[in-house]
Amino acid sequence: MASTFFGLNSAVSGILTAQRALNTVSHNLTNATTPGYSRQRVDTAAAPAYAHPGLTTAVGVGQLGTGVVATQYARLRDGFADLSHRAATSDVGQFEARGQALSTIDTVLDEPGETGISHLLSGYWGAWQTLSLQPDSAAAREAVRQAGDDLARGFNDLSRGLAASQAEASARIELGASRVNDLAGQVNELNKQIAMVVAVGQQPNDLRDQRDLLIDELASYANVTVSEAGAAGKVSIAIGSQLIVDSTTDTAGTLAIDAAGAATVNGAATTIASGNLRGLVDVRDAVIGGPDGYIAQLDTLAATVATAVNGRHEAGFGRDGGTGTPFFTGTTAATIGISAPVRASVDAIATSGSAADLPAGSDVAVGIAQLQFLVQTIGASTTTMDGFYAQFVSRVGLDTDQASRMAQVQKGVLAAAEARRSSVSGVNLDEEMTDMVRFQKSYNAAARMVTALDEMLETLVSGMGVVGR
Amino acid sequence: MSSDQTVRAFLANLQANHRGLADAQRQVSTGKRILTPSDDPVGVAVALGLRRDQAANEAWGRNIDDSLTWLNTTDSALGQSLDVVQRARELAVQGGNGTLSQSARELIASEVQSLKAQFVEIGNSTLAGRFVFGGAATDRQPFDPATQTAVAPVNTSPITREVAQGSLVSVNITADRLQKPPGATPDVFTVMDDLSAALGANDSAGIAEALSRLDAHMGNISALRGETAAKVNRLELTASRFEAQAIATGSQLAEIEAVDLAEAITDLTMREAVYQAALATGARIMQPSLVDFLR
Numbered sequence: 001m002a003s004t005f006f007g008l009n010s011a012v013s014g015i016l017t018a019q020r021a022l023n024t025v026s027h028n029l030t031n032a033t034t035p036g037y038s039r040q041r042v043d044t045a046a047a048p049a050y051a052h053p054g055l056t057t058a059v060g061v062g063q064l065g066t067g068v069v070a071t072q073y074a075r076l077r078d079g080f081a082d083l084s085h086r087a088a089t090s091d092v093g094q095f096e097a098r099g100q101a102l103s104t105i106d107t108v109l110d111e112p113g114e115t116g117i118s119h120l121l122s123g124y125w126g127a128w129q130t131l132s133l134q135p136d137s138a139a140a141r142e143a144v145r146q147a148g149d150d151l152a153r154g155f156n157d158l159s160r161g162l163a164a165s166q167a168e169a170s171a172r173i174e175l176g177a178s179r180v181n182d183l184a185g186q187v188n189e190l191n192k193q194i195a196m197v198v199a200v201g202q203q204p205n206d207l208r209d210q211r212d213l214l215i216d217e218l219a220s221y222a223n224v225t226v227s228e229a230g231a232a233g234k235v236s237i238a239i240g241s242q243l244i245v246d247s248t249t250d251t252a253g254t255l256a257i258d259a260a261g262a263a264t265v266n267g268a269a270t271t272i273a274s275g276n277l278r279g280l281v282d283v284r285d286a287v288i289g290g291p292d293g294y295i296a297q298l299d300t301l302a303a304t305v306a307t308a309v310n311g312r313h314e315a316g317f318g319r320d321g322g323t324g325t326p327f328f329t330g331t332t333a334a335t336i337g338i339s340a341p342v343r344a345s346v347d348a349i350a351t352s353g354s355a356a357d358l359p360a361g362s363d364v365a366v367g368i369a370q371l372q373f374l375v376q377t378i379g380a381s382t383t384t385m386d387g388f389y390a391q392f393v394s395r396v397g398l399d400t401d402q403a404s405r406m407a408q409v410q411k412g413v414l415a416a417a418e419a420r421r422s423s424v425s426g427v428n429l430d431e432e433m434t435d436m437v438r439f440q441k442s443y444n445a446a447a448r449m450v451t452a453l454d455e456m457l458e459t460l461v462s463g464m465g466v467v468g469r
Numbered sequence: 470m471s472s473d474q475t476v477r478a479f480l481a482n483l484q485a486n487h488r489g490l491a492d493a494q495r496q497v498s499t500g501k502r503i504l505t506p507s508d509d510p511v512g513v514a515v516a517l518g519l520r521r522d523q524a525a526n527e528a529w530g531r532n533i534d535d536s537l538t539w540l541n542t543t544d545s546a547l548g549q550s551l552d553v554v555q556r557a558r559e560l561a562v563q564g565g566n567g568t569l570s571q572s573a574r575e576l577i578a579s580e581v582q583s584l585k586a587q588f589v590e591i592g593n594s595t596l597a598g599r600f601v602f603g604g605a606a607t608d609r610q611p612f613d614p615a616t617q618t619a620v621a622p623v624n625t626s627p628i629t630r631e632v633a634q635g636s637l638v639s640v641n642i643t644a645d646r647l648q649k650p651p652g653a654t655p656d657v658f659t660v661m662d663d664l665s666a667a668l669g670a671n672d673s674a675g676i677a678e679a680l681s682r683l684d685a686h687m688g689n690i691s692a693l694r695g696e697t698a699a700k701v702n703r704l705e706l707t708a709s710r711f712e713a714q715a716i717a718t719g720s721q722l723a724e725i726e727a728v729d730l731a732e733a734i735t736d737l738t739m740r741e742a743v744y745q746a747a748l749a750t751g752a753r754i755m756q757p758s759l760v761d762f763l764r
């Protein structure tokens with residue numbers, strides 16, 4: 001036979017559980033916009049049944065339920081959605097870093113424009129054409145020197161711009177690596193806190209949310225492999241083949257990327273396959289730098305211009321009768337400039353093929369102007385100098401376009417992963433409001449139950465044994 | 470779908486719309502389709518090639534204009550020198566008439582001498598301070614007015630210009646070709662000296678020889694004029710070809726670089742409509758939730 005007050009206990013369990021559930025709804029609602037927050041839910045179960053003893057049998061007609069218990073505060077999270085989200089984050093990081101760096105160069109080129117190299121090249125050849133009309137004119141010589149100087153400075157500026165982009169990428173790589181180390185340290189600290197909470201049998205839901213948020217940020221810098229090891233709730237994180245967070249030793253590693261782009265964790269070599277850091281290293285060492293990079297291409301062009309012009313210029317005679325004078329010095333885009341004799345006097349500019357034809361011999365001037373259409377082997381192409389530069393501009397455009405396109409595509413993938421993750425972990429206000437109504441009703445119902453039992457007891461306590469009174 | 474995700478997805482779409490709108494606006498306001506190489510990487514290479522062609526054509530156009538001036542100056546000087554030789558020939562014919570008195574012949578001989586000075590003057594014609602018959606030595610007179618002979622050494626270098634890709638033209642006639650036809654005929658000053666001497670000596674054989682030599686000179690100068698005229702013709706043809714090409718290149722360049730305004734404005738209007746629609750839907754889907762309906 002159950003106790004007279006048995007029902008009160010069941011009703012109280014209902015009231016308490018409904019309160020917990022309402023508190024959780026409140027927690028969810030207030031964190032609806034908190035980054036990284038995962039929706040929580042109170043898991044409930046019927047309380048263990050009470051097999052009460054009877055007068056004739058030990059178990060009576062059956063087991064009587066004793067109400068409800070909250071088994072745990074569950075954190076709604078989909079591990080697979082996390083995986084695809086992190087992968088997409090790494091890819092977006094890689095292509096965004098690449099796209100941003102390249103779009104700067106895309107603008108620095110100023111093509112098609114009035115200050116770009118192609119315009120300066122045209123201006124230079126045009127000045128030689130004009131000089132070929134009046135080789136004895138000091139003004140025309142001055143124009144050639146000016147156009148040559150402009151062209152050389154154009155090369156210098158562009159080369160400096162590219163080097164600046166490289167330096168910026170280097171600075172961002174450094175910052176990125178130190179941020180990765182910072183994040184790894186924080187994850188390691190959270191690992192320890194989580195392990196302590198788990199050890200006393202509780203669910204550190206909000207700490208896990210914080211840790212996942214940190215891992216998301218980590219994934220934007222480099223591709224990470226996360227493995228949850230053991231029952232303690234700790235995670236190990238690997239970048240390439242090396243652990244940056246080691247849950248067995250409770251330590252965080254140090255990521256370093258050297259000037260050649262090689263990555264190490266605690267001194268051991270590893271590879272970064274994607275993420276912001278990969279994008280930056282690619283831009284610095286393969287796109288701008290490297291044997292086939294933009295700087296190398298530009299250097300090839302500058303050297304070709306200097307060699308071709310000097311070859312014809314040195315064979316000619318200047319207004320001052322001198323010969324063998326180079327027009328340009330330097331063999332790279334960074335160092336090209338007009339030579340000292342030409343800088344000193346425009347009379348050093350050679351126009352005539354023989355000393356006897358001074359001052360109006362123009363065959364050398366005509367020859368240099370004709371270089372504009374000279375097809376020769378430049379780098380890996382057989383083309384004119386202008387053609388080579390157009391090809392270079394086209395390549396920068398293609399690279400930039402491709403990087404921004406790839407970033408867009410990966411952002412789409414990331415948005416899809418975000419949506420999937422959010423559909424599991426995100427807070428939906430409508431759903432929470434419905435839950436609120438549900439739990440409020442069940443709270444009210446349990447409270448009403450108490451009232452009903454109270455009325456029953458009232459009958460029992462005050463109404464019995466007063467027959468006829 | 471969580472509430473936060475709805476808002477973020479909306480925001481992402483709105484931003485994409487906004488980017489598209491800004492892009493369309495930029496095209497309309499600049500009138501250019503290509504502002505950076507990444508806008509059309511292949512188109513930009515073609516555009517750079519066309520721009521180079523434009524600049525080169527302009528340079529050749531300037532070369533042609535300058536060459537035409539040079540050739541025209543040469544031609545008019547040649548015409549004058551032809552007149553001088555023609556006059557000398559007339560005088561020779563007149564002096565060959567055996568009925569003339571000695572004094573009349575001496576008068577004719579002195580006119581021949583003054584023709585020499587005239588020839589020197591024409592031979593020293595200048596264009597913008599440059600001696601047109603001086604070869605590459607444009608800074609010194611090809612003929613000496615005092616001695617009335619060509620100044621040694623005679624510079625025989627051609628003055629060449631590029632007037633089209635790989636096409637060179639020499640625009641000058643040098644002093645040696647002006648004063649002496651190819652072959653054994655002596656130079657024009659010697660011929661005139663001989664003529665005036667023959668006139669003075671009443672040497673009819675000498676006068677007859679001078680006559681035939683002057684004929685050779687007239688033939689020579691006429692040939693030089695023909696040569697110059699042919700070059701002028703050729704250059705004028707080339708120039709008109711460049712003009713046609715400039716128009717074609719310009720329209721090709723516009724095709725690649727410039728925005729088709731009708732298309733761009735239609736695009737802009739459409740994007741504007743989409744952007745506004747997105748804003749309106751956003752306002753609708755974001756506002757209400759159960760919160761607004763529960764009491």
